[in-house]
Amino acid sequence: MSLPYFESVSPGSGTVPPRSWYATSSAASLSLNGSWRFRLSPTAEAEDDSFARPGYDASGWGEITVPGHWVLQGDGAHGSPAYTNVNYPFPVDPPRVPTENPTGDHLRVFDLPDTWPADGESVIRFEGVESCAKVWLNGTELGDFKGSRLPHEFSVGGLLQEHDNVLAVRVHQWSSGSYLEDQDQWWLPGIFREVSLLHRPDGAAADFRVHASYDHRDGLGTLRVETTTPAARVSVPELGLDLASGEPATVPVQPWTAETPRLYDGEIRTAAGETIPFRAGFRTVALEDGLIKVNGTPVLFRGVNRHEFHPEHGRAVGLDTMRRDLLLMKRHNVNAVRTSHYPPHPAFLDLCDELGLWVIDECDLETHGFVFDDWRRNPVDDERWTPALLDRARRMVERDKNHPSVLLWSLGNECGTGAGLTAMARWIRDRDPSRLVHYEGDPSCADTDVYSRMYPPHDEVETIGRYEDEGPAKRRQLPFILCEYGHAMGNGPGGLADYQRLFEAHDRLQGGFVWEWIDHGLNHPGYGFGYGGDFGEELHDGNFVCDGLLFPDRTPSPGLVEYKKVIEPVRIHGDGNGDSSADTVRVTNGHDFTDLTHLAFTWSYEVDGESVATGPLTVPPLAPGQSAEVKLPAPPADARGSEAAWTVRAELAEDTAWAPAGHLVAWGQLTAAPRAVTAAATGAAPVRDRDTITLGPAVFDARTGALRSLGPIQVPADGEPRLDVWRAPTDNDDGAPWQPDARYGLLWREAGLHRVRHRRDQVALDDGALVVRSRVAPAASQLGLATEYRWTADDSGRLTLSVTVTPEGDWRIPLPRLGIRFGIPSTYGETATWFGGGPGEAYPDTRAAARLGRWQSPVDALQTPYVRPQENGARADVRWAELTGPDGGGLRITGEPEFWFTARRWTTEQLDAAGHGTDLVPGDTVWVNLDHAQHGIGSQSCGPGPLPQYRLEAAPATFSFTFSALGRIGH
Incomplete structure (x- = not known):
């Protein structure tokens, strides 16, 4: 049976x-972006041509914007987006x-x-269409193509009219191409990148290739x-070069x-x-001494995976958005991008060249859904599909070969193994020996220059770093990267x-790429941002797309x-011995290539979280890898407080x-x-009457021992x-x-930890304290936590709660929190002020960025708006916190x-x-958690769970x- 073009395994026909x-x-061009007439049919053959x-x-058709996806236009009239991670959203019958x-x-x-030239040739160029297209101009069929995230051109010179x-x-x-594009993202059909008409004068260069190598030993670059x-x-005027095509020149x-x-x-x-402008960046990529080296130096990838x-x-991403992404990356110390799992818009690579990021350029290829059938009928291991695979490789390499930012070509993602990948x-190696080849899915590393893994646990990574891993001999000699790690789904x-x-x-561990750059939450009229299942999909993977x-x-x-x-590429450490007269700070340059002259260092002396003195800090122009002990100044003579710290900052010295x-x-x-240790409030004696117990500023229920008020603050009945x-x-x-x-x-x-019950065993007055003993336990379980609450107070209005917890039963799981x-x-809880880690949330294994200081925030802004709501908003290492209302009345807590x-x-x-942020409706009560400890976060939504030291x-x-x-609060 002859298959229609959209089901043929051929990559297409008619393209140049x-x-x-x-x-x-300088040649003429015409953008064909904008409003197009559009008609949607339910089947491929519902309408003729x-x-x-x-x-x-x-005239009876609707309109649609190109670039764009039709399912994201028309207010639902054009169908809906759908999200799957691995599963194909159609029967698997390639x-x-x-x-x-x-x-x-x-x-x-x-x-x-009017100025369009009459001579030469013209081509129509499509930068990206999902998933298969057939094209006509003035009634003449030009051809068809697949390869959604790759460019295709058709010659049209003889068909154009004024x-x-x-x-x-x-x-x-x-289409058949959909089997090659199972890439953990929304399925979004349409012409989502630019369409343009380009004039090609007679004698024009159909293509060009920039070779710009660098010899780090003599500082010379060779351009050809x-x-x-x-x-x-x-x-190249700046270098004084005027060369013939193919002529090399070597210059400093x-x-x-x-x-x-x-x-x-x-x-x-x-x-x-x-005339065609180009930009040359002189650099040499090599695999030497078992390491990825650029210009003779090993590099450490501090990377991210980026979907468009x-x-x-959707994937119709404009230039301003691309630039915004890259500025955010650079400002957050990211130095590398893996273009998961397809070549990005070509302008993105121009920006990587300009702003400076290493790039793993990945082919538009993933066949992950075949894993459920043990990779049976996998296209990459079926020679009939090899021309389509080679077409995708060619289109990626030829399009992107002139970008100095591209260090590695990636064959694709999660495709199993097969002869098609080898081809x-x-x-690629024959066409471009100046770069390395990457692929993660083949543990033999037969076709790659780097050993790449996804989400291995820390202990395995350390074993690999020590060259103690098992496996093929070739693999043990290769550098190692984590092409995906640190699964950034929800909190984490x-x-x-x-x-x-x-x-x-x-040294062997050359860094990794966090999965991933951005949550793929699509605008949704009811939920704010929607994820899998929110658009009526019968098969979906929920919020796994928000990671x-x-x-x-x-x-x-x-x-x-x-x-x-x-x-961060500079390490700033101190011994923390508290001997301020002899304090020094150790500064280490973690850059691969640059010294520290581009940075300005400052110090700040902080007492109780507030800066009392600042100044510049002279740091030597350390070369990469070098460290120095830098003397800090004497602290201010008049600085007094219970706690003091130095903060040293490295900032850009120039724009x-x-x-x-x-x-x-x-x-x-x-x-x-x-x-200093905070003393408990003691000295005030509890006074009992028939219904209440008064202890200092507090009033308790005499029968239950429940706190009912603290000064003017009335505690809600369930609070x-x-x-x-x-x-x-x-x-x-959830993992x-x-x-x-x-x-x-x-x-x-x-x-049953989400439904524990509190059994009250005793309410007693004991040695100037109110003591409440209880057992906290879930139904249907012998697990429990024997808990003693000991309340004391002083005459100055302070009330102390001491809590003692003793586990009972055979606890084989950690606690979420304690x-x-x-x-x-809520009238007392509009604003939070605290002395501790901040300004943002932190947990035991996500606290590196928590800086000790005095911070303030509206209570509502303490929440982190994860697309799927979950535990969030904790501040770490808090010494004290205050919750206050509009007139300053409220509560202070010291721990x-x-x-x-x-x-x-x-x-x-x-x-x-x-299920969504819109489900959370603020109430009249502010609920406060004061945690002695929290369980770690880990990365188990796709990677390993928390390390043992972070388990509670x-x-x-x-x-x-x-x-x-x-x-006080007025009434």
Whole structure:
């Protein structure tokens, strides 16, 4: 049976050979973006091709914007987006696709500009169409193509007319190409990148290639630009070069690196009169001594995986958004991007060249859904599909070959193994031996230059770093990277600092790429941002599509703030011995190429979280890898306080292309004077009457021992302070079924920790204290926590609660949290001020970015708006916290020892039940958690769980909090 073109395994027909992309040329061009006529059909063959003929009346059609996806336009009239991670959203029967195959017919009528040349050739170029397209111009069929994230061009010179040119494009949502594009993202059909008409003068260069190597031993760069027309000339005025096509020249240059992205502007001039600007970055990539080296130096990737995404436009991402992404990356110390899992818009690589990022350029290829059938019928192991695979490799390499930022070509992602991948690797190496080849999915590393893994646990990474891993002999000689790690889904990822310590300790470990850059939450009329299942999909993977370091609106998440601190390229450490007369700080340059002359260092001396003195700090111009002990000044003579610390900052000394002078690159803190122990409130005697017990400023229920008021603050009936061990499980708590670590979120719920009961055993007055003894335990279980609350007070208005917890039973799981929860009227809790870690949230394994200081925030702003609500908002190492209302009345809490502080205007149970942020409705009570300890976060939504040192094991604990009312509230 002959298959239609959209089900053929052929990559297409009629296109011209792929070539390099460039942003501008002196040749004529015409953008065909904008409003197109559009008709959607339910099947591929519901309509004939008469719409492509001149004169066809499409006045009854709707309109759609190109670039764009039709499912994101038309207010639902054009279908809906759908999200799956691994599963194909159609029956797996390659290369066949369902009869129900939404098909969009697009029409664009255009005139040629009056200045359009009459000679030469013209091509119509499509930068990206999902997933298969057939194209006509003025009724003549040009051909068809697949390869959604790759460019395709058709010659049209003989078909153009001055007026009323009819460009017709039929786009099928499903095609044989869909089997090669199972890439953990929304399925979004349409013409989502630019369409343009380009003039190609007679004698023009059909293609060109810039070779710009660098010899680090003598500082010389060699430039050679090959063009397909020998009559071309190549000039680089800054270097004094004017060369023939293919002619090499070796001159002194400044090299290109991600830290110093030095580019030289050049121009190609052809005999046809066309000029094509280009930019040369001189650098050499090599695999030497078992390491990836650039210009003779090993590099450490501080990277991210980046899908192209916009919450309104899907993969139709504009230049401003691309630049915004890269500025955010640079400002958060990210130095590398893996273009998961397809080549990005070509302009993105121009920006990487300009701003400075290492790039792993990944082919538009993933066949992950075949894993469920043990990779049976996998296209990459079926020779009939090899031409399509090679076509995708060629289009990527030819388009992107002139970018100095691209260090490695990646064959694709999660495709299993097969001869098709080997054919791709051989072709790429033959075409471009100046770069390395990457692929993660083949443990033999037969076709790759780097050993790459996803989400291995820390201990395995350390074993690999020590060259103690088992496996093929070739693999043990290769450098190692984590092409995916630190799964940034919801609250997290945890454990990044522990990975980074391994990277910096072992040369073989050349860093990694956090998964991923941005949450793919699409705008939704009811939920704000929607995820899988919110658009009526019958098969979906829920919020697994929201696993980024940015929220969908590109607001940095706490995970990105943490990552910035973890990967900062300057290390600032002190001994923290508290001997301020002899304090020094150790500064280490972690850059690969640059010294520290581009940074300005300052010190700040802080007492009780507030700066009392600042000044510049002279740091030697350390070369990469060098360290120095730098003397700090004497602390201010009049500085007094219970706790003091030095904060040293490294900031940009001058404006750069990616951030202004003063931008914070790195920081460190060391103790100058340690915190004094906070004494409990004692001395006031409890007084009992029939219904109440009065203790200092507080009133308790005499029968239950429940706190009812503290000074003017009335405690809500259900808001008494009592032990709390439950948190709304994070995505990482719930974990992934394929990971071997225990999925504690599920185990906590199975154990009933979300529904514990509080049995009151005794209320007694004992030696000047009110003592309440209780047992906290879930139903259907012998597990319990024997809890003693000991209340004391003094005559100055302070009230202290000391809590002693003793586990009972055979606890085989850690606790989510351990502390107390209580509620206060929201009129007392609009603003939070605290002395501790901040300004953002932190947890035991996500606390590197928590800087000790005095911070203030509206209570509502303490919440982190994860797309799927979950535990969030804790502040670490808190010494004291205040909750206040508009007139300053409120509550002060001091902890011994330091504690984790959380406040929100809904309960943990309400947070746990919410599917979207719109489900959370603020109430009249502010619910406060004061935690002695929290369980770690980990990365188990796709990676490993928290390391042992971050697990909150059930063990005896004692902690205390002292409360005092602030001001008064009027009535």
